[in-house]
Amino acid sequence: MGGKLSYPHTEVSEDRTYLITGGNTGIGYQTAKSIAKLGGRVVIACRSEEKAKEAVEKMQKEHQEEKKKEEKKEEPEEPEEPIAPLNVEFMILDLASFESTMKFIEAYKAKGYPLHVLICNAGFGAGPKETSADGYEMHFQVNYLSHFLMTLHLLPLLRQSAPNSRIVNVSSTVHTHGVFNLENVNGEQSYDRLKFYGNSKMYQIMNMYAFERRLKDTGISVFSVHPGYVDSEFNRGTADNKLMSFMDSLAGTLRMKRNVQDGAMTTLVAALDTAHDGKSAIYFKSCKPSNASALSRKLEHQEALWKFSVDLLKEKGHLTDELLTDLTLPEPEPTGENKPEGEAKEEDAAAATAGGDAAEGEKKTEEAKEEKKEEGGGDASEKKEAVKEEAKEEAKEEPPKEEEKKEEAKEEENKEEEKKE
Structure with a gap:
């Protein structure tokens, strides 16, 4: 025991x-x-x-x-x-x-x-x-x-x-x-x-x-x-x-x-x-x-x-x-990983400017504007949903993460220990 x-x-x-x-x-x-x-x-x-x-x-x-x-x-x-x-x-x-x-x-x-x-x-x-x-x-x-x-x-x-x-x-x-x-x-x-x-x-x-x-x-x-x-x-x-x-x-x-x-x-x-x-x-x-x-x-x-x-x-x-x-759980805040790319770039631009790199900030702002032009100025919520759906599809295609493999292996070890007990 x-x-x-x-x-x-x-x-x-x-x-x-x-x-x-x-x-x-x-x-x-x-x-x-x-x-x-x-x-x-x-x-x-x-x-x-x-x-x-x-x-x-x-x-x-x-x-x-x-x-x-x-x-x-x-x-x-x-x-x-x-x-x-x-x-x-x-x-x-x-x-x-x-x-x-x-x-x-x-x-x-x-x-x-x-x-x-x-x-x-x-x-x-x-x-x-x-x-x-x-x-x-x-x-x-x-x-x-x-x-x-x-x-x-x-x-x-x-x-x-x-x-x-x-x-x-x-x-x-x-x-x-x-x-x-x-x-x-x-x-x-x-x-x-x-x-x-x-x-x-x-x-x-x-x-x-x-x-x-x-x-x-x-x-x-x-x-x-x-x-x-x-x-x-x-x-x-x-x-x-x-x-x-x-x-x-x-x-x-x-x-x-x-x-x-x-x-x-x-x-x-x-x-x-x-x-x-x-x-x-x-x-x-x-x-x-x-x-x-x-x-x-x-x-x-x-x-x-x-x-x-x-x-x-x-x-x-x-x-x-x-x-x-x-x-009641609050709605999760979007992170840089799951925000629409244009929105994320705007935040990067603001962060760069605030950090004192005005040139870098201006460059990122222009990139964000170009991104929005290419998107055609459609409804923001629709774009967010499209990005979310795309992310979901990409997640389905991703192979199992190494951490999950470790957890599964650990669980098998626990079951073996229980058998011994």
């Missing part, structure tokens, strides 16, 4: 608030407990009130026991003093329901808490085909869409708590098996449980990149993590599938699984490590930045997914234009 995993065990300010979905079990539980032990305020959002209560009580009990052991090692002769409880509480959230998600959002806002770090940890794992209360395929809604809805509504709180606010999406290396087909998000055409799980995790990563573009200079970082193959209750979703159950059992026998403590490490690095302050759009694996799949990095797919998701949630009445105002 590689070298020993670790995260910074530095004290966390009691003023910092961490919201973790699915924090009642597995790596979510371990993440919540670790952050609370460092001093932060933690809210776990869970579907079952009973299980959430049990989780909080268990955390408190373990904390008391562990703290007493530590104190006895350090000062065995000193009398025991009261140990402060962890600052952790629970709230009800069912990500398979938009109604529950919206109720949770309003309930969280009503508490008046700030929000410094949102950890989207809860998930539905490679189960048989199911449909949510809202009519969507379960992986799509639970793992991706409801988390997206919640993130959008809680962004104002993250902005207010910035700088160094963070959004952490718990993804998976299975995202490399995802396919991008927005016409099949509900399994209308076909369904494969592992592929749909991979799709939902790929959507989380695509969403990370889309948010990063929209949150520049806001002090909010967006990260995604692969926790590793973890021995937790999450794998119960595959119990009905004999082959997957066998593979899961075999992985345990061969000691290929991580325990929940190690499984939480990468999430804790993304949530806590100050070395990543001011950075964004990083995919972490084994506590280190790594490469997400080439498909998840395709900008046109990221933007198509964003529009698809926003339109869907607006249609359901859960998003407003006002909420999305600050998340």
Whole structure:
């Protein structure tokens, strides 16, 4: 599994608030407990009130026991003093329901808490085909869409708590098996449980990149993590599938699984490590930045997914234009590389004159004028469009860039490493 995993065990300010979905079990539980032990305020959002209560009580009990052991090692002769409880509480959230998600959002806002770090940890794992209360395929809604809805509504709180606010999406290396087909998000055409799980995790990563573009200079970082193959209750979703159950059992026998403590490490690095302050759009694996799949990095797919998701949630009445105002991307400014040639030459002429080379500036100005004469003085917007179309055709004919070849080779290396793990 590689070298020993670790995260910074530095004290966390009691003023910092961490919201973790699915924090009642597995790596979510371990993440919540670790952050609370460092001093932060933690809210776990869970579907079952009973299980959430049990989780909080268990955390408190373990904390008391562990703290007493530590104190006895350090000062065995000193009398025991009261140990402060962890600052952790629970709230009800069912990500398979938009109604529950919206109720949770309003309930969280009503508490008046700030929000410094949102950890989207809860998930539905490679189960048989199911449909949510809202009519969507379960992986799509639970793992991706409801988390997206919640993130959008809680962004104002993250902005207010910035700088160094963070959004952490718990993804998976299975995202490399995802396919991008927005016409099949509900399994209308076909369904494969592992592929749909991979799709939902790929959507989380695509969403990370889309948010990063929209949150520049806001002090909010967006990260995604692969926790590793973890021995937790999450794998119960595959119990009905004999082959997957066998593979899961075999992985345990061969000691290929991580325990929940190690499984939480990468999430804790993304949530806590100050070395990543001011950075964004990083995919972490084994506590280190790594490469997400080439498909998840395709900008046109990221933007198509964003529009698809926003339109869907607006249609359901859960998003407003006002909420999305600050998340509209500006139209990209044309650069010297894609501006019409005459326009680019005019700018070159102005730059040369401003730089003190009047003769060169005059020469370039004349060249620009001649260029316009040859074009016949037609409509400027039509010329721009013609240049754009020409550029597109030239781009199609261009051979793959060396950088893209390197990225593809790197991705193949990553897949080989995953097989070894």
